[in-house]
Amino acid sequence: MTGRIHMLVWWVILSFQWAACGNNATFSGHEALPSVGWNASESAVFEWQIQDTMTQHDFFIDLRHDQTFPYSNVYLFVDFTFPNGRLLRDTVACTLADDRGRWLGSGWGNLVDHRIGFKRKTSFPIAGDYSIQITHGMRLDPLPGMRDVGFRLESSTLK
Secondary structure (H helix, E strand, O other): OHHHHHHHHHHHHHHHHHHHOOOOEEEEEEEEOOOOOEOOOOOEEEEEEEOOOOOEEEEEEEEEEEOOOOOOEEEEEEEEEOOOOOEEEEEEEEEOEOOOOOEOOEEEOOEEEEEEEEEEEEEOOOOEEEEEEEEEOOOOOOEOOEEEEEEEEEEHHHO
16 A cells, blocks of 8 residues: 555656746656566557647657666667658667766656657658557566656747
8 A cells, every 4th residue: 555655646746847848848758567577578669749740849758667676777669650651660778877886867755767868859650640669678577666657748949
């Protein structure tokens, strides 16, 4: 029960923190991962709609892990689906700790948050419904200690 209360308090604090940073997000979503670990066969899927094809956007992946996460980095497969059905896959290498093993993200208590930018000033070629599917590409499966994965899309023109 204490773990659930701690997680609820953490989500409330994090929500206020992200809201205070400005709300230039075109889209923002998060998915909680199973407590037993993130299976490579389980993807986090996020869907959004784009009408303005002229505005450039910055893409971010949000990761939250606990202190039991066994690596200093994580590899992610990011699959984009365009409105016309076209698919595009990116592999994103995310550095989570420095050479001494100190986490690079911010956090409180047992949890560490990372916001990883992986595309900058990108325009969408056509209007319509887009989706992104994020899967881990690590050898250890399930991947322990990873708690949440998210995707955030921000307008580049506001920066």
